Every structure is written in C-alpha cells, then in structure tokens.
Amino acid sequence: MERKDQIIQLWRCCFEDSEDFIHRFFSQVxxxxxxxxxxxxxxxxxxxQLLPYTINYYGQSIPATYIYGVCTHPDYRRRGYMHQLLEQAFVRLKEQGSGLAFLIPAHDWLFDCYRKSGFTEAFGCRHATQTYPAIPPYPLVGVEELTASDLYAGWRYLDRKWREEPVSILHSWEDFQFLYQDIIASGGKCFLYRQEDEIQGVLMAVLSREKLFLPEWKADTESVRGALFQAAAAVFQRLEIDYRLPGKTVRYGMARILSPExxxxxxxxxxxxxxxxxxAWQAWSVREQTTCLLDEPESSGYMRLMMD
Known part of the structure; x- marks a missing residue:
C-alpha cells in the first residue's frame, strides 16, 4: 500500500471525519x-500533517506550522511514539525556517500530553451567545451572501482584519478557499456587508449539533456586526448564535516556539x-519562552477558522 493510502487508512481509524472531507483534504491540502x-x-x-502557515506578530510576518491530523493507531498507543515523532518534526521544521509550531488539541486530556512536548496554551478564547426574541427580518440592506465571485475580496478583507490583531494566525488565499468550501459542504453560509462597493464585514456561519455557530466574523462597526448576525439568524431560522471572542476563558490552541530569534x-x-x-532567557524552558513571547495579557493570540 502506498504511503498516502496508509495515512488515509490511519486517518479513518482515528478520526470521525466524513468521506467528503477526507477526499477534499487529501486531494486539495x-x-x-x-x-x-x-x-x-x-x-x-x-x-x-505539518501545514505551512504564517503568524502575524505585531506587524511582522513569521513562518509557522500547523501540526494537524495528529494520530496514532490504537494498537500502538501509550508507547511514546507520538512524542518521538513530534521531537523529530521540531528539528525538521526549525531547519526549514519555521519559527513556531501550533496545534489544537481535540480533547481536554491532550493538553497535558502536548505539554510534555513543550507546547503551552497560547490561543485562548471566550464563548458568547447572541439571543433574539424572534427570528429577525431578512433581507437586510447592505447584507448579501458571499459567493465565489466575491470570495477573493472577502479574503482580502479578513486578511486585513486579522493583521490588525497584535498576534494572529493568517490564512493564505489557498487555505481560505478550502475552508470556505468546507463550510459550504457542511451546509453553512457566508455573508458580507457592503456599502458603496466597499466590504465592511464578513461572517461565516454553520450549524453545529443543530446550533448556529460562527467560525469567523469581522466587522468594521457594531452596526455592521449586528446586521450580519441578524442575517445569519434569519437565514438559518435560529434564535441563538454561538460565537467566539478573543480572551482566555476557554483553552483552544497551543504553541511551541521553534526559532525564538x-x-x-x-x-x-x-x-x-x-x-x-x-x-535569563537561556534559563527558561521552551514552554516558559513561548509563554513570554505569545501569552502577554494584551496579546492573546487570535486563531479562528481553523480545521480542528
């Protein structure tokens, strides 16, 4: 069996992804x-999977790597193989110029496992809910569905907003296209707010366990945000919207500095x-170094719209 086919077989054994997602990931990503x-x-x-990304670090773009699809066959777990593989990957990534490795633990107990490999919590969030007394009216002036013809403009808008965050994970145009397709394939929708040919907000919505969830949204003003939220609630016929805000109430992503320089x-x-x-720097562990560089109170890393 070829290497790629073995990885796909292991993926099916360890994860519960749909065959549609598996096909699209292994054909496009x-x-x-x-x-x-x-x-x-x-x-x-x-x-x-060691997926190349870029982190915006106070206006400076630094190569980073999203460690994704981490899996071990059930018959070979608890033998230290994953820790061994991660250590080998760190050496390779540093040689290739990656400054940071990051990942999203699939379960709470995995946070402790990844700490043993030098990772620390660096991308937090807090959960919020928008509630409406009745389904909002739709359509709304300025709001329209984001279609393929406006996809590049929508990505350019989000990229600008991501770069306004002190520390943030950026998505390439190719990555954004895949994520957009994933939302649409999952029955989700994307909206934009436009006024005088200028995009002033973008929102992505998907049903998760029958609840409306927003993987990403950005808006120039509170009124634009309100219009986009109302549009999503109306189209999906939901009275509640769950979404994330920057913060540290909930653990989300972990990071490990590879090239602190x-x-x-x-x-x-x-x-x-x-x-x-x-x-002082040399006396710190890699986790302490990562915390120093990424976990400042005013710069909790911004990570949204990830495959997780």
Whole structure:
C-alpha cells in the first residue's frame, strides 16, 4: 500500500471525519512532503500533517506550522511514539525556517500530553451567545451572501482584519478557499456587508449539533456586526448564535516556539520596559519562552477558522 493510502487508512481509524472531507483534504491540502510519519512492523502507526502557515506578530510576518491530523493507531498507543515523532518534526521544521509550531488539541486530556512536548496554551478564547426574541427580518440592506465571485475580496478583507490583531494566525488565499468550501459542504453560509462597493464585514456561519455557530466574523462597526448576525439568524431560522471572542476563558490552541530569534527582536521593541537578559532567557524552558513571547495579557493570540 502506498504511503498516502496508509495515512488515509490511519486517518479513518482515528478520526470521525466524513468521506467528503477526507477526499477534499487529501486531494486539495495534502502534500507528501508535509506528512510526517513513523513506521513499526512494516506499517505507518503514527502520522501528522505539518501545514505551512504564517503568524502575524505585531506587524511582522513569521513562518509557522500547523501540526494537524495528529494520530496514532490504537494498537500502538501509550508507547511514546507520538512524542518521538513530534521531537523529530521540531528539528525538521526549525531547519526549514519555521519559527513556531501550533496545534489544537481535540480533547481536554491532550493538553497535558502536548505539554510534555513543550507546547503551552497560547490561543485562548471566550464563548458568547447572541439571543433574539424572534427570528429577525431578512433581507437586510447592505447584507448579501458571499459567493465565489466575491470570495477573493472577502479574503482580502479578513486578511486585513486579522493583521490588525497584535498576534494572529493568517490564512493564505489557498487555505481560505478550502475552508470556505468546507463550510459550504457542511451546509453553512457566508455573508458580507457592503456599502458603496466597499466590504465592511464578513461572517461565516454553520450549524453545529443543530446550533448556529460562527467560525469567523469581522466587522468594521457594531452596526455592521449586528446586521450580519441578524442575517445569519434569519437565514438559518435560529434564535441563538454561538460565537467566539478573543480572551482566555476557554483553552483552544497551543504553541511551541521553534526559532525564538525570529520573535525576540520584535518583542524587545514592543516591551522596552521589560529588560530580558540572555542569561535569563537561556534559563527558561521552551514552554516558559513561548509563554513570554505569545501569552502577554494584551496579546492573546487570535486563531479562528481553523480545521480542528
């Protein structure tokens, strides 16, 4: 069996993704050079995808890697194979110039597992709910569904808004197209708010366990946000909308610094009141270094619209 087919077989064994998603991921996103695997007894028993991303760090773009689809065959778990594979991946990624590795644990108990490999909580959020007494009216002036013809303009708008965050994970145009297709394939919809040919807001909505959830939304003003939320509630005929806001109430993503030199000079520029000696830095663990660079109270990392 070819390597890619073995990884797909392992994926089916470990995850509950639909065949449609598996087909689209392995035909549109998967690249053999980004697949990191470990073999035992002549078969692949551990695998992960090292997907190239970019992190916006106070206006500076730094190469980063999303470690996705981390899985171990049930018969080979609790033997330390995944930790071993991660350590090998860190060496490779640093050699390739990646400054940061990040991932999203699928279960709460995995946070402790990934801490053993140097990861720490860096991308938090807080959950919020918008409630309406009745289904809002629709259509609304300025709001329209985001279609393929406006997709690039919608991505450009979101990319600009993501870069306004102090620390944020950016999505490439190719990645955004896949994520848009995934939302549409899941029965979701995307909306934009436009006034005088200028996009002033974008919202993406999908039903999750019969509840309306917003994987991403950005708006220039509160009135634009309100119009987009109302449109989503009306189209999906829901009185409640669940969404995320920046914050640290809920753990979401973890990160591990790979090349601190890519971050340190910028960190020192924005924190002139926090002297940091080389001796103090070297005495810290990689988790402490990551916390210092990414977990400042004013810069909780912004991570949305991820495959998780």
């Amino acid at each position: 998967y690249q053999d050079q980004n697949a990191w695997t470990l073999e035992k007894d002549g078969q692949i028993v551990c695998a992960m 890519q971050f340190l000079s910028r960190w020192k520029e924005i924190h002139p009141d926090k002297p940091l000696t080389d001796e």
